[in-house]
Amino acid sequence: MVKVTFVSSDGTRREVEIAEGETAREAALFNGVPGIDGDCGGACACATCHVHVDPTWIDKVGRLKEGEAEAELLQFAEGASEYSRLACQIPMEAEMEGLVLHVPAQQY
Amino acid sequence: MSIDTMELDTAEKIAAIPIDEIDVSRPSLFQQDTIGLFFDRLRKEKPVHYCRESHVGPFWSITKFDDIMAVDTNHKVFSSEAKLGGIAIQDMHSVEGALELEMFIAMDPPKHDQQRKAVTPAVAPSNLLLLEPTIRERACQILDDLPIGEEFDWVDKVSIELTTMTLATLFDFPWEERRKLTRWSDVTTAAPETGIVASYEARREELIECAMYFKGLWDQRVNEPPRNDLISIMAHSPATKDMPFLEFLGNLLLLIVGGNDTTRNSISGGVLALNQNPTEYRKLNNDPSLIASMVPEIIRWQTPLTHMRRTALQDWEIGGKQIKKGDKVVMWYLSGNRDETIIDQADRFIIDRKNPRHHLSFGYGIHRCMGNRLAELQLRIIWEEIHKRFAKVEVTGEPERLYSTLVRGITKLPVRLHAR
Numbered sequence: 391m392v393k394v395t396f397v398s399s400d401g402t403r404r405e406v407e408i409a410e411g412e413t414a415r416e417a418a419l420f421n422g423v424p425g426i427d428g429d430c431g432g433a434c435a436c437a438t439c440h441v442h443v444d445p446t447w448i449d450k451v452g453r454l455k456e457g458e459a460e461a462e463l464l465q466f467a468e469g470a471s472e473y474s475r476l477a478c479q480i481p482m483e484a485e486m487e488g489l490v491l492h493v494p495a496q497q498y
Numbered sequence: 499m500s501i502d503t504m505e506l507d508t509a510e511k512i513a514a515i516p517i518d519e520i521d522v523s524r525p526s527l528f529q530q531d532t533i534g535l536f537f538d539r540l541r542k543e544k545p546v547h548y549c550r551e552s553h554v555g556p557f558w559s560i561t562k563f564d565d566i567m568a569v570d571t572n573h574k575v576f577s578s579e580a581k582l583g584g585i586a587i588q589d590m591h592s593v594e595g596a597l598e599l600e601m602f603i604a605m606d607p608p609k610h611d612q613q614r615k616a617v618t619p620a621v622a623p624s625n626l627l628l629l630e631p632t633i634r635e636r637a638c639q640i641l642d643d644l645p646i647g648e649e650f651d652w653v654d655k656v657s658i659e660l661t662t663m664t665l666a667t668l669f670d671f672p673w674e675e676r677r678k679l680t681r682w683s684d685v686t687t688a689a690p691e692t693g694i695v696a697s698y699e700a701r702r703e704e705l706i707e708c709a710m711y712f713k714g715l716w717d718q719r720v721n722e723p724p725r726n727d728l729i730s731i732m733a734h735s736p737a738t739k740d741m742p743f744l745e746f747l748g749n750l751l752l753l754i755v756g757g758n759d760t761t762r763n764s765i766s767g768g769v770l771a772l773n774q775n776p777t778e779y780r781k782l783n784n785d786p787s788l789i790a791s792m793v794p795e796i797i798r799w800q801t802p803l804t805h806m807r808r809t810a811l812q813d814w815e816i817g818g819k820q821i822k823k824g825d826k827v828v829m830w831y832l833s834g835n836r837d838e839t840i841i842d843q844a845d846r847f848i849i850d851r852k853n854p855r856h857h858l859s860f861g862y863g864i865h866r867c868m869g870n871r872l873a874e875l876q877l878r879i880i881w882e883e884i885h886k887r888f889a890k891v892e893v894t895g896e897p898e899r900l901y902s903t904l905v906r907g908i909t910k911l912p913v914r915l916h917a918r
Contacts, residue, residue, distance in 0.1 A: 433862070
């Protein structure tokens with residue numbers, strides 16, 4: 391299991407666990423973390439699992455790559471930033487232990 | 499209902515048609531609401547199906563959820579470009595006398611991306627939060643004015659009225675003239691054969707009148723401090739303030755059309771679905787918190803836009819079939835939303851589904867519906883307010899459906915209200 395913390399827009403921190411190999415989207419949905427919709431089922435197709443990776447983690451998680459589907463979708467998301475990622479595109483491997491993700495006020 | 503016996507006859511006939519001769523482009527199938535039986539056969543027998551001959555020419559039908567998702571997210575191969583035919587099964591023809599509107603829904607990147615980004619803030623969640631109290635107040639007014647115990651048409655009195663007033667709110671449009679928006683929406687999608695306009699010249703004239711009206715609003719807002727209505731946002735945003743006029747008009751009309759037919763028919767479709775499924779209506783009455791999951795279920799169930807179309811820019815394989823460059827590819831959202839392999843008991847309307855947002859009605863990928871949160875907001879508000887006032891919105895007669903392959907519309911729905 392890998393530990394990940396979701397921080398909501400009101401500052402509430404929720405530490406949850408998820409099996410290795412799942413994604414951060416599943417970590418939120420399986421543990422009832424509010425604010426992650428994930429409408430498309432994890433296919434990088436809807437941008438409703440938008441998160442801001444904590445700046446201390448962004449290099450390990452990796453940034454959006456221009457021209458790729460994830461960046462194409464997130465360009466339309468409200469409040470997208472240089473730390474934006476889709477949770478469904480963050481695989482929860484062992485080295486992600488302790489990851490901190492910030493959930494926007496609303497998904498779009 | 500009398501429709502049941504009709505369906506039995508039709509079901510036998512439909513079962514006997516050779517699979518390659520099935521043509522789902524006929525608007526009558528949608529008006530009679532027998533289209534589901536055709537899609538059931540396609541999904542089972544030939545999920546990627548080629549129709550050689552039809553009134554809209556040859557086309558591919560994509561009928562399963564995952565195949566639709568694969569096409570929708572692959573905009574590099576499957577184009578939305580208007581000049582290649584655009585986004586509906588019927589080509590966007592260049593008709594003489596017609597006004598050529600520029601809409602980003604029928605564009606590919608990079609132009610699509612720039613224009614969509616410019617308009618998005620108007621319907622983004624933070625702006626909707628500001629609009630919600632006004633939309634709710636106006637929804638309450640509509641419901642409070644309805645007669646109790648008397649038959650009336652739900653479509654005209656509620657569905658059209660609510661979506662029109664929401665658009666008027668979004669644009670901060672002069673209130674007394676709001677039905678102009680409904681008219682312009684109808685005119686934008688109209689061809690002369692629909693009877694809505696007499697000719698393409700007449701359509702052009704009405705759209706120019708629409709353009710001049712909005713130009714007036716623009717000139718007024720551009721000289722005032724920025725506000726949160728869409729016209730003010732566009733008049734003040736660096737990305738849009740210098741937009742060529744036909745683009746400004748095209749994008750406005752896209753929002754008017756996009757926010758009109760679709761939500762209107764989901765509002766009507768929800769009333770119909772609850773009446774056809776009394777167990778679900780009881781669930782709702784016992785627990786109004788189910789509105790949260792009922793709203794996406796209504797949108798799946800209704801699928802107000804039956805399809806979106808793309809044009810292949812290169813040869814490509816889908817579901818074992820070879821699509822050729824230039825082929826017309828139709829993603830049938832209405833069929834994918836009934837795909838049993840993805841959605842549990844897909845042919846049933848269930849308001850407390852576990853994963854109700856996993857449906858195709860908004861599309862996926864870069865063209866995914868921009869107003870999806872606004873649509874859900876309107877449905878949520880209207881059902882919350884209906885629940886407070888009425889024990890039941892009873893359907894008292896057969897619904898009438900729209901003669902259209904694209905818009906899954908209900909044109910008339912007689913109802914009677916029971917007070918709570």
